[in-house]
Amino acid sequence: RKEVEQDPGPFNVPEGATVAFNCTYSNSASQSFFWYRQDCRKEPKLLMSVYSSGNEDGRFTAQLNRASQYISLLIRDSKLSDSATYLCVVNRRHTGANNLFFGTGTRLTVIP
Amino acid sequence: DVKVTQSSRYLVKRTGEKVFLECVQDMDHENMFWYRQDPGLGLRLIYFSYDVKMKEKGDIPEGYSVSREKKERFSLILESASTNQTSMYLCASSGLTLLDTQYFGPGTRLTVL
Numbered sequence: 001r002k003e004v005e006q007d008p009g010p011f012n013v014p015e016g017a018t019v020a021f022n023c024t025y026s027n028s029a030s031q032s033f034f035w036y037r038q039d040c041r042k043e044p045k046l047l048m049s050v051y052s053s054g055n056e057d058g059r060f061t062a063q064l065n066r067a068s069q070y071i072s073l074l075i076r077d078s079k080l081s082d083s084a085t086y087l088c089v090v091n092r093r094h095t096g097a098n099n100l101f102f103g104t105g106t107r108l109t110v111i112p
Numbered sequence: 113d114v115k116v117t118q119s120s121r122y123l124v125k126r127t128g129e130k131v132f133l134e135c136v137q138d139m140d141h142e143n144m145f146w147y148r149q150d151p152g153l154g155l156r157l158i159y160f161s162y163d164v165k166m167k168e169k170g171d172i173p174e175g176y177s178v179s180r181e182k183k184e185r186f187s188l189i190l191e192s193a194s195t196n197q198t199s200m201y202l203c204a205s206s207g208l209t210l211l212d213t214q215y216f217g218p219g220t221r222l223t224v225l
Contacts, residue, residue, distance in 0.1 A: 034213055043202055043216035044155070087154075098143060098206055099170075100214055104154035 001026045006088050006103035014111050017078050021106045023071045023088030032091035032098075033064055035073050037084045038105065044087055047073075078110045115139070116217035118203055124223045131190040133220050135203030143206045144186035145170075145214065146178060148199040155202065161186055193224045 006023045013019045025033075033050035048055065050062040050071055061074040071088055088103035119134035137144065146158045147170075157170030159178040167178050175197060179187045186205075190197055200221050204214040 032211060043219050045216070046213045049211065049213070098208070098212055098214075099157065099160065100145075102155040104152065 002103075003027060003101035004088055004090050004103040006106050008104060008106060010107040010109055012109045012111055013078055015078055015080060017110075018074065018076045019078055019108065020075075021073045021086055021088070021108075023073075023103055025069050025071070025088075025090045025101070027090070027092060028066075028069060030069075030090045030092050030101075033062075033071050034089040034091070034100075035060075035062055035071075036087040036089050036102070038087055039084050044102075047086070075108075078108075080110050080112060083108055083110045116203060116205055116215050118201075118217040118220050120220050121218060122221050122223075124225065125190075125193050126225050127194060129190075129193050129224075131193050131222065131224075133188040133190075133201055133203075133222070135186045135188070135205075135217055136184050137186075137205040137215070138184065139205065139207075139215070140183065141205035141215075142183070142208050143212075143214075144180065145204040145206075146176075146186065146188045147202045147204065148172070148197075149202055149219075150199050158188065193222075195224050198222060198224045 035047040036044040037047040038044040054063045059076045063072045085105040087105045090101045116137045145160045147155045161167045161180040177189045202219045203217040206212045206214040
C-alpha cells in the first residue's frame with residue numbers, strides 16, 4: 001500500500017464552485033500533514049499545513065482525521081488561478097531529517 | 113524569502129556521461145533532499161542529508177550518489193547516466209522541526225540520450 005494515496009482526477013469545475021480533495025495515508029505514526037500546490041512545469045509550494053483541529057486560510061479549509069488516517073482540502077469559490085495539481089503530503093521523522101511522503105497529486109482545472 | 117537554487121533548468125547528456133546537479137539554499141537549513149518527479153509516479157526521494165557530510169538513502173538511490181561538503185550546498189551525481197534517468201530533478205531544504213516544510217528549487221529537467 002502506498003504511503004499516501006490521492007485520487008488523481010482530473011477535477012474540472014466551473015468558476016465559483018466548491019471542490020473537495022481527499023487523501024489517505026497508511027502509517028499511523030505520521031506526525032505532520034501538509035497540502036502543497038504544483039503549477040504546470042513548476043516546483044511544489046506549500047499551500048497550507050493541516051492541524052488536528054482543522055484550519056482555514058481564506059477560501060481553503062484543511063481537515064485531518066487521525067482515526068481514519070484521512071486528510072481533506074476544501075476550496076470554496078474556485079478561481080481560474082486555482083488550476084493546479086494539489087499534493088497531499090505526510091511527514092514522518094526519520095533519523096535526523098524530516099522526511100516527506102508525497103501523494104501523486106490531484107489535478108484541478110477551473111473552467112470559466 | 114527562502115531561496116533554493118539549482119544549477120541548471122535544462123540539461124541534455126549522453127548515456128554513460130557523469131552528471132552533476134547542484135543545489136544551494138540560503139536559509140541555513142540543516143536538511144536537504146533530492147527527488148525525481150515522473151508522470152504518474154509523483155515525487156520520489158533519492159537521497160537526503162541532515163548535516164554536512166551526512167547522507168542517507170531515500171527510496172530510489174540506485175545509480176545516484178550525493179555530496180554535502182558545505183551546509184548550503186547539496187550535489188547529486190549520476191556516475192554513468194542512463195536513459196531511464198531522464199526526469200525532472202527537484203532539490204529541497206527544510207529546518208529541523210516537525211512543522212518545518214520543505215522549500216523546493218525550480219527543478220532541473222534532465223534528458224539522457
